[in-house]
Amino acid sequence: MKIFTSAQIHELDKYTIEHEPISSLNLMERAAKALKRAIEEEWSNRTPVVVFAGPGNNGGDALAVARMLSEDGYDVSVYLFNVQNKLSADCLANKKRLLDAKRVKFTEITTNLDPPKLNAETLVVDGLFGSGLNKPLAGGFAAMVKYINQSPAKVVSIDIPSGLMTEDNSYNIHANIIRASLTLTLQQKKLSMLMADNQQYLGRLRVLDIRLSQEFIQNTECQCRILEENDIRPLLKSRSDFAHKGSMGNALLIAGSYGMSGASVLATKACLRTGAGKVTAHTPKRNYEIMQISVPEAVLQMDAEETIFSEPVDTEMFDALGVGPGLGQNETTAIALIAQLRRATCPLVIDADALNILSSHRAWMQQLPKNIIMTPHPKEFDRLAGNASSSCTERLMKASELAERLQAYIILKGHYSALCHPDGKIDFCSTGNSGMATAGSGDVLTGIITGLLARGYKQEDACRLGMHLHGLAGDLAAKDLGKESLIASDIIQYLPKAFLRLEE
Numbered sequence: 388m389k390i391f392t393s394a395q396i397h398e399l400d401k402y403t404i405e406h407e408p409i410s411s412l413n414l415m416e417r418a419a420k421a422l423k424r425a426i427e428e429e430w431s432n433r434t435p436v437v438v439f440a441g442p443g444n445n446g447g448d449a450l451a452v453a454r455m456l457s458e459d460g461y462d463v464s465v466y467l468f469n470v471q472n473k474l475s476a477d478c479l480a481n482k483k484r485l486l487d488a489k490r491v492k493f494t495e496i497t498t499n500l501d502p503p504k505l506n507a508e509t510l511v512v513d514g515l516f517g518s519g520l521n522k523p524l525a526g527g528f529a530a531m532v533k534y535i536n537q538s539p540a541k542v543v544s545i546d547i548p549s550g551l552m553t554e555d556n557s558y559n560i561h562a563n564i565i566r567a568s569l570t571l572t573l574q575q576k577k578l579s580m581l582m583a584d585n586q587q588y589l590g591r592l593r594v595l596d597i598r599l600s601q602e603f604i605q606n607t608e609c610q611c612r613i614l615e616e617n618d619i620r621p622l623l624k625s626r627s628d629f630a631h632k633g634s635m636g637n638a639l640l641i642a643g644s645y646g647m648s649g650a651s652v653l654a655t656k657a658c659l660r661t662g663a664g665k666v667t668a669h670t671p672k673r674n675y676e677i678m679q680i681s682v683p684e685a686v687l688q689m690d691a692e693e694t695i696f697s698e699p700v701d702t703e704m705f706d707a708l709g710v711g712p713g714l715g716q717n718e719t720t721a722i723a724l725i726a727q728l729r730r731a732t733c734p735l736v737i738d739a740d741a742l743n744i745l746s747s748h749r750a751w752m753q754q755l756p757k758n759i760i761m762t763p764h765p766k767e768f769d770r771l772a773g774n775a776s777s778s779c780t781e782r783l784m785k786a787s788e789l790a791e792r793l794q795a796y797i798i799l800k801g802h803y804s805a806l807c808h809p810d811g812k813i814d815f816c817s818t819g820n821s822g823m824a825t826a827g828s829g830d831v832l833t834g835i836i837t838g839l840l841a842r843g844y845k846q847e848d849a850c851r852l853g854m855h856l857h858g859l860a861g862d863l864a865a866k867d868l869g870k871e872s873l874i875a876s877d878i879i880q881y882l883p884k885a886f887l888r889l890e891e
């Protein structure tokens with residue numbers, strides 16, 4: 388699914404009107420029908436409805452929805468905000484249709500509003516502003532939003548909670564954004580809807596297909612998209628009948644320190660489960676028995692040190708290197724790590740403590756080879772960037788800039804993990820669930836991506852497929868085991884089923 392900007396959404400709207408062709412008023416009618424249907428699926432016509440409509444097309448949608456709900460027997464009161472005496476053409480047309488229908492209580496607000504009582508039974512339809520919002524809400528609109536938010540009423544937002552920007556909300560006024568129970572967004576999710584810090588406004592999110600031009604959607608380039616199973620399936624490599632372990636990729640993982648051998652166990656197992664022919668784990672001596680017993684399929688390469696990673700190793704015979712999980716941040720390890728990164732001859736994934744080490748030696752970042760893959764979670768990214776971001780969108784934009792500057796692939800992990808490409812594009816992962824918020828999940832991802840690189844996937848495909856498989860395995864595990872009890876090893880255990888699902 389492509390994520391268009393508000394400017395592109397506007398173009399898409401226009402293109403559909405011109406090329407379907409359909410009048411803009413009929414397109415609004417189509418959107419309103421879809422909205423009305425979705426509302427009726429959740430609330431019966433015994434629910435009193437209060438509609439707040441703004442002056443633009445979001446308000447137009449709301450007025451059309453009000454008319455349709457009233458036709459279906461709902462008791463509807465409408466408040467149309469027209470403080471500048473300027474309504475969009477379709478909003479005005481829908482005001483007329485609504486008044487002609489004569490079924491609703493209608494108030495047009497031109498100065499001050501004496502707000503209606505909103506109780507727990509009331510359903511508020513929020514159609515104040517949609518994708519045309521161009522600055523934070525203030526004045527009477529802000530007061531209205533606060534009034535709605537403080538009421539016990541349920542709120543359904545049309546297209547986007549009023550006050551929330553389609554893209555960046557870093558500088559928005561957060562108290563002046565509607566907190567919806569349900570958001571019915573039109574055609575596609577908006578960028579701001581993927582950010583963790585905006586979830587509080589959205590409530591449940593549903594996307595309604597209003598049949599905007601597929602031709603435009605397919606032919607228009609955009610910076611961001613959500614990867615779906617259809618995008619991922621074609622990436623899968625087949626396995627030749629004549630495959631042997633020497634032809635299926637040779638992976639190296641440098642992971643684990645004393646007390647953190649589990650990280651290397653998880654990464655190594657995940658790497659094996661991803662199909663690599665051979666996996667070598669380089670780890671401190673003291674982890675020998677643990678590794679040997681936990682992952683008998685792996686080849687072990689012991690560090691000279693008992694408890695830490697201390698010396699770079701030759702990577703010439705390997706097809707991929709993953710480094711970082713459970714590595715610790717000892718100064719000796721830091722020096723070994725940077726030497727390792729400099730001399731690595733194969734594709735590289737760096738994660739966890741390897742990223743933390745880079746954060747405390749940021750000058751070294753300039754020496755990183757191109758096309759390196761980094762997999763920070765938000766805190767690791769903030770350390771890497773040198774300062775905390777004020778919002779998730781700001782962090783994402785910084786990650787995208789860093790990926791361009793370093794010519795690297797950066798996976799900013801979370802719900803909707805974001806893969807930032809060296810060319811500025813961003814792919815969001817659609818799989819994964821909150822059950823995966825458990826220690827070790829990230830080590831599993833590092834193992835998976837390293838395994839895919841060893842199997843011969845190009846960096847961008849290894850990242851895309853790796854994120855998707857990781858989340859899908861987590862989703863399949865959660866289906867059987869529930870989210871609460873899920874642990875990182877379960878993700879590994881469900882990797883085979885994730886592959887099977889993609890191969891279906």
Ligand SMILES: NC(=O)C1=CN([C@@H]2O[C@H](COP(=O)(O)OP(=O)(O)OC[C@H]3O[C@@H](n4cnc5c(N)ncnc54)[C@H](OP(=O)(O)O)[C@@H]3O)[C@@H](O)[C@H]2O)[C@@H](O)CC1
Nearest residue numbers: 400415418443444445516517518519520521522523524546
């Ligand atoms: N995309 C589609 O395919 C379809 C879209 N549809 C619907 O259209 C919606 C987009 O409609 P839209 O473009 O008219 O914008 P909308 O959000 O109603 O607001 C614009 C008005 O708000 C004003 N304004 C802005 N910020 C403000 C502020 N802070 N405080 C005060 N005023 C502010 C702005 O005034 P301006 O600043 O431009 O003078 C202008 O008057 C979209 O979300 C969806 O619901 C469907 O009908 C059909 C298919």
Ligand SMILES: Nc1ncnc2c1ncn2[C@@H]1O[C@H](COP(=O)(O)OP(=O)(O)O)[C@@H](O)[C@H]1O
Nearest residue numbers: 764801802819820821823824826827828829830
């Ligand atoms: N709520 C969630 N939804 C989807 N994926 C999640 C969620 N929470 C965590 N994950 C995934 O789990 C992994 C956690 O990684 P990380 O924080 O590095 O864990 P650790 O360092 O403990 O191994 C990431 O890939 C992340 O995308």
Ligand SMILES: [K+]
Nearest residue numbers: 516545547549
């Ligand atoms: K809205």
